[in-house]
Amino acid sequence: ADAAAGKEKAMVCAACHGVEGKAMIPGYPHLAGQSAQYTAKQLKAFRDGSRSDPLMAPLAKALSDADIENLAAWYASLSP
Amino acid sequence: ADAAAGKEKAMVCAACHGVEGKAMIPGYPHLAGQSAQYTAKQLKAFRDGSRSDPLMAPLAKALSDADIENLAAWYASLSP
Numbered sequence: 001a002d003a004a005a006g007k008e009k010a011m012v013c014a015a016c017h018g019v020e021g022k023a024m025i026p027g028y029p030h031l032a033g034q035s036a037q038y039t040a041k042q043l044k045a046f047r048d049g050s051r052s053d054p055l056m057a058p059l060a061k062a063l064s065d066a067d068i069e070n071l072a073a074w075y076a077s078l079s080p
Numbered sequence: 081a082d083a084a085a086g087k088e089k090a091m092v093c094a095a096c097h098g099v100e101g102k103a104m105i106p107g108y109p110h111l112a113g114q115s116a117q118y119t120a121k122q123l124k125a126f127r128d129g130s131r132s133d134p135l136m137a138p139l140a141k142a143l144s145d146a147d148i149e150n151l152a153a154w155y156a157s158l159s160p
Binding site (some may be wrong): 023026027028029030032033034035037038041050051052080 | 108113
């Protein structure tokens with residue numbers, strides 16, 4: 001996985017999850033330092049609908065497997 | 081919410097999410113420092129089935145609203 005590519009892809013995510021993975025919006029999860037395997041699993045679940053969320057679903061549907069691995073690597077690399 | 085009560089209730093959670101909210105099992109989420117509002121929302125979603133997980137569902141079904149608020153407060157209080 002390519003964390004630098006994930007960082008670029010994360011521009012959209014930053015609106016809710018923070019530029020450094022620290023969510024500014026109450027009730028939104030912090031992602032900085034989260035397990036990459038967990039983050040990737042959740043993005044795939046949002047993408048295939050097995051985890052349902054009206055906001056995350058369309059965002060995740062736009063992601064390739066590589067995008068997901070890169071995003072997960074980027075967030076895992078940040079200090080929590 | 082009562083973080084100290086949450087700590088006691090979290091004995092079961094610790095098996096997968098770590099005694100201090102740092103998951104030792106790959107692919108399991110770290111919970112230390114996570115937004116209390118987010119953690120509570122997810123526990124309620126596991127409890128009512130709107131977020132589906134074969135492991136979390138039965139665990140969450142055993143929790144009262146107060147348990148959930150206390151657990152969420154406990155994990156939010158830990159340093160990530």
